[in-house]
Amino acid sequence: MQNPLKPNHLAKRIDHQKSAASSLPKSLSEKCSELNQLTQEMKALLGRGLPEEILKSLWVVKYEEGLLVLSVQSQTAANHLRYQSNNLINILKEQSLTFSVLKNIDVIVTYPASIDHLNENQDYSNLHSNQSNLALSKGGSHDKRGLTETTKRTITHTLEHVIKDERLKASLKRLIKPD
CATH class of the missing domain: 3.30.300.180 (DnaA, N-terminal domain)
Known part of the structure; x- marks a missing residue:
């Protein structure tokens, strides 16, 4: 006789998941x-x-x-x-x-999982890679590059909490400001 808590092979996927996660x-x-x-x-x-x-x-x-x-x-x-x-x-x-x-x-x-990464229906074909700290500027020229938002946030956080030298702070602020 089959276990009454375990769904049979004809059950929907959600029923199998509920059964597996029950304990x-x-x-x-x-x-x-x-x-x-x-x-x-x-x-x-x-x-x-x-x-x-x-x-x-x-x-x-x-x-x-x-x-x-x-x-x-x-x-x-x-x-x-x-x-x-x-x-x-x-x-x-x-x-x-x-x-x-x-x-x-x-x-x-440990970085928290993002819901976007868990979405099965997401189209990954048109996402751009963010592996470099430098991103192409809006003009698309390879000569003119800007910092990614992640890099800008990191520099801003470092400015606020770590760096004490005012000249270095001023230089880094100029670096992260858009032209």
Whole structure:
């Protein structure tokens, strides 16, 4: 006799997907709960010491044998956590029994999936490649190139948060302004 929760081969695709997603394997479910609990504990311990934008995207993705692997959604946040890792280790070891054997923190960057990338009906044939930091200007000339929007945002962010030299700031502002 067939399992009543499992749709037969004539069922619609959505019924098969519902059936497959109805429950996670127990070991995977327990691991997700454990990592979620570790994430919440870590956010509670470091809530006053880290910027809110880092805390929003911070997740514990692994904690075994004294190694803690954290995931954030920006390279800037990852660099900040890597720079502060020794201080974070000391704070976590002092304030929590869970992290008492912590020896090392690794940080990875995970970028959120875009809905556009998941759309099955999207026509990829007319999308232009954005692999270069320089894009052709509106005139289409190879001699006159402009910066991509991503590069402009990166430079603007760096101007606001990193660079202290006023002459360098002025030069970079001129670089990102359109002609």
